[in-house]
Amino acid sequence: MERRSFLKKAGFGLAAATAAMPALAQNAPTVKWRLASSFPKSLDTIYGGAEVMARRVAEATGGKFQIQVFASGEIVPGPGVHDAVKDATVEMGHTCSYYFFGKNPTYAFDTAVPFGLNNRQTDAWMRHGNGSKLMGEFFAKSNIVAIPCGNTGVQMGGWYRKEIKSVADLKGLKMRIAGLAGKVLSKLGAVPQQIPGSDIYPALEKGTIDAAEWVGPYDDQKLGFNKVAKYYYYPGWWEGGPQISVYINSKKWAELPKEYQAILEIACADAHVDMMAKYDAKNPTALKQLHASGTLLRPFPKDVMEACYKAAQEVYSEISAENADFKKVYDDYKKFMDDQNLWFRVAEGSYSNFMYSKR
Numbered sequence: 043m044e045r046r047s048f049l050k051k052a053g054f055g056l057a058a059a060t061a062a063m064p065a066l067a068q069n070a071p072t073v074k075w076r077l078a079s080s081f082p083k084s085l086d087t088i089y090g091g092a093e094v095m096a097r098r099v100a101e102a103t104g105g106k107f108q109i110q111v112f113a114s115g116e117i118v119p120g121p122g123v124h125d126a127v128k129d130a131t132v133e134m135g136h137t138c139s140y141y142f143f144g145k146n147p148t149y150a151f152d153t154a155v156p157f158g159l160n161n162r163q164t165d166a167w168m169r170h171g172n173g174s175k176l177m178g179e180f181f182a183k184s185n186i187v188a189i190p191c192g193n194t195g196v197q198m199g200g201w202y203r204k205e206i207k208s209v210a211d212l213k214g215l216k217m218r219i220a221g222l223a224g225k226v227l228s229k230l231g232a233v234p235q236q237i238p239g240s241d242i243y244p245a246l247e248k249g250t251i252d253a254a255e256w257v258g259p260y261d262d263q264k265l266g267f268n269k270v271a272k273y274y275y276y277p278g279w280w281e282g283g284p285q286i287s288v289y290i291n292s293k294k295w296a297e298l299p300k301e302y303q304a305i306l307e308i309a310c311a312d313a314h315v316d317m318m319a320k321y322d323a324k325n326p327t328a329l330k331q332l333h334a335s336g337t338l339l340r341p342f343p344k345d346v347m348e349a350c351y352k353a354a355q356e357v358y359s360e361i362s363a364e365n366a367d368f369k370k371v372y373d374d375y376k377k378f379m380d381d382q383n384l385w386f387r388v389a390e391g392s393y394s395n396f397m398y399s400k401r
């Protein structure tokens with residue numbers, strides 16, 4: 043909407059914009075695709091990303107290319123999105139690749155890995171590093187074309203019924219956390235639990251689990267975790283900038299006209315920026331409301347962060363030793379990240395630290 047009003051003000055009416063594309067509109071085929079999302083409709087941020095993308099595609103093709111978005115469980119269960127796209131049960135999906143860690147931990151690089159890249163650095167790796175190329179080769183083995191379509195930014199470290207004062211407090215901690223992060227925490231004695239989003243609240247309320255992580259203030263508040271756990275820790279070191287991806291069956295992708303492929307890529311890029319912007323705009327209010335409701339914010343102690351970092355490096359060495367796909371991507375990712383952090387600590391980091399201290 044804002045972009046449109048800008049275009050109008052700048053002297054480009056919508057009529058002028060549409061007049062430039064009658065060739066596409068007249069000759070373009072009608073395409074109707076189904077998209078299976080791994081997310082529930084209640085999470086307007088992350089589920090909404092697919093709707094933003096689909097709307098942009100329809101707008102840019104004069105309604106000729108329609109993508110219908112289905113929430114998790116409507117036509118495909120959330121964890122089934124990978125296989126549904128691979129097997130062309132649906133043309134498209136919208137998901138987090140690290141959900142498929144069990145198939146191959148290499149998937150995690152398409153979303154986030156513990157102590158990994160932040161959202162901007164992930165974009166840099168994907169677009170101007172080797173990210174797209176390496177992950178594209180990996181996804182091709184499953185007949186999937188993956189396109190970035192959203193990011194949550196750094197997540198929170200989750201909700202805890204008791205304080206985490208030292209590494210010793212992780213011993214025996216039953217925590218809802220998945221994938222690589224679960225592997226890292228289990229090295230320090232924690233007991234990771236895989237629980238779907240909808241089941242976290244009752245498990246935390248009953249004390250079946252001691253802690254749970256989800257996303258950040260805006261999404262977490264919706265799920266009501268502040269009512270069943272008092273301590274809200276930060277940062278979520280396992281998700282420094284988790285990327286959400288659109289999956290497209292590679293055969294269906296190849297069948298699309300080149301113009302539709304380009305429009306779909308542009309729509310994903312627009313939804314990608316929009317999701318991050320929405321989280322950044324919504325999280326401060328939610329954080330203030332959580333604080334006002336009695337939530338106690340706590341940073342993870344330095345020794346906990348250091349121990350988790352060390353354990354993560356061990357996990358990377360172990361997986362690299364037995365998984366060639368993982369090693370190939372990790373070696374490139376790690377090298378890219380070292381340079382990113384060298385650069386980010388100079389201007390970005392010092393500017394951010396100064397500005398945040400003025401608040």
Ligand code: CA
Pocket residue numbers: 197255256257281
């Ligand atoms: Ca999370």
